[in-house]
Amino acid sequence: MNEPKKRAVQRIRLEPAQQLQLESIQRRHFLRGGLTVGAMAMLSGCNLQDGDQVDKVLWAMSRWNDRVQAWLFSGQKLAPTFSKAQMTTPFPFNAFYGEDDIPEVDLSSYSLAVSGLVRDKAPWTLEGLRKLPQRTDITRLICVEGWSAIGQWGGVPLKTFLEHVGADITAKYVGFKCADRYYSSLDMPTALHPQTLLALDYGEVALPPEYGYPLRIRVPTKLGFKNPKHVVEVFVGNNNPGGYWEDQGYNWFSGI
Numbered sequence: 192m193n194e195p196k197k198r199a200v201q202r203i204r205l206e207p208a209q210q211l212q213l214e215s216i217q218r219r220h221f222l223r224g225g226l227t228v229g230a231m232a233m234l235s236g237c238n239l240q241d242g243d244q245v246d247k248v249l250w251a252m253s254r255w256n257d258r259v260q261a262w263l264f265s266g267q268k269l270a271p272t273f274s275k276a277q278m279t280t281p282f283p284f285n286a287f288y289g290e291d292d293i294p295e296v297d298l299s300s301y302s303l304a305v306s307g308l309v310r311d312k313a314p315w316t317l318e319g320l321r322k323l324p325q326r327t328d329i330t331r332l333i334c335v336e337g338w339s340a341i342g343q344w345g346g347v348p349l350k351t352f353l354e355h356v357g358a359d360i361t362a363k364y365v366g367f368k369c370a371d372r373y374y375s376s377l378d379m380p381t382a383l384h385p386q387t388l389l390a391l392d393y394g395e396v397a398l399p400p401e402y403g404y405p406l407r408i409r410v411p412t413k414l415g416f417k418n419p420k421h422v423v424e425v426f427v428g429n430n431n432p433g434g435y436w437e438d439q440g441y442n443w444f445s446g447i
């Protein structure tokens with residue numbers, strides 16, 4: 192009798208979005224060997240039949256990976272810096288919309304709001320920010336879409352700013368809201384990294400609209416999408432605020 196052998200691992204059909212997410216999780220170096228759906232079922236103790244459950248497991252794994260990476264990241268390792276001659280000109284523009292839709296921020300009414308676990312929640316003007324100590328670095332911005340470019344950003348180290356507003360630096364996250372629908376967030380060690388800037392300048396001049404006028408976060412230890420432009424609010428807290436791309440399946444940590 193040819194009894195069909197009972198297969199140890201059942202084939203599971205994933206939704207296309209789940210398949211993509213699984214592939215992106217596998218691509219991360221902690222799972223470089225690849226992880227079969229069967230192995231995942233064993234690790235997670237669920238049969239992965241039900242879409243909601245699959246999503247939960249994938250997200251839990253992604254969050255776990257973030258925690259391991261955050262633990263490995265010293266918080267002080269410097270990103271490489273470059274010379275003026277190595278700068279990319281013109282510097283590329285990128286956003287989830289085209290150049291025609293760059294938000295127009297009115298400087299006369301602009302202020303940077305501060306909220307969450309901070310002592311002083313008064314909003315900041317650009318002049319106020321310019322009076323704080325400044326720093327300039329020529330670094331590489333790397334976009335997940337497959338390009339990178341070297342540019343010069345100047346502004347206030349985010350650490351200096353957080354100290355000035357009396358932020359609780361034992362909190363886990365710093366989040367950012369933008370004048371477009373964009374948002375993002377950083378772990379506290381990255382927020383306190385010496386090269387993480389509230390950037391006011393690109394090259395020798397005030398940030399032009401396409402690069403995030405009047406203020407962007409420049410984080411050379413993170414991928415491009417964790418460098419929000421047109422920032423209107425900074426907040427400190429213990430709940431992960433996610434981000435525009437992060438919440439669509441891009442790895443939240445995305446850094447070195």
Ligand SMILES: Nc1nc2c(c(=O)[nH]1)N[C@H]1C(S)=C(S)[C@@H](COP(=O)(O)O)O[C@H]1N2
Pocket residue numbers: 282283284285286287288332333334335369370371373374401402403415416417418419420421
């Ligand atoms: N407000 C806002 N910030 C944003 C984005 C966006 O769409 N809106 N795109 C991000 C992405 S994906 C990249 S690669 C960089 C691009 O920065 P650049 O235009 O200065 O090259 O901005 C990031 N910050």
Ligand SMILES: [Mo]
Pocket residue numbers: 285333334335336415416
């Ligand atoms: Mo990007």
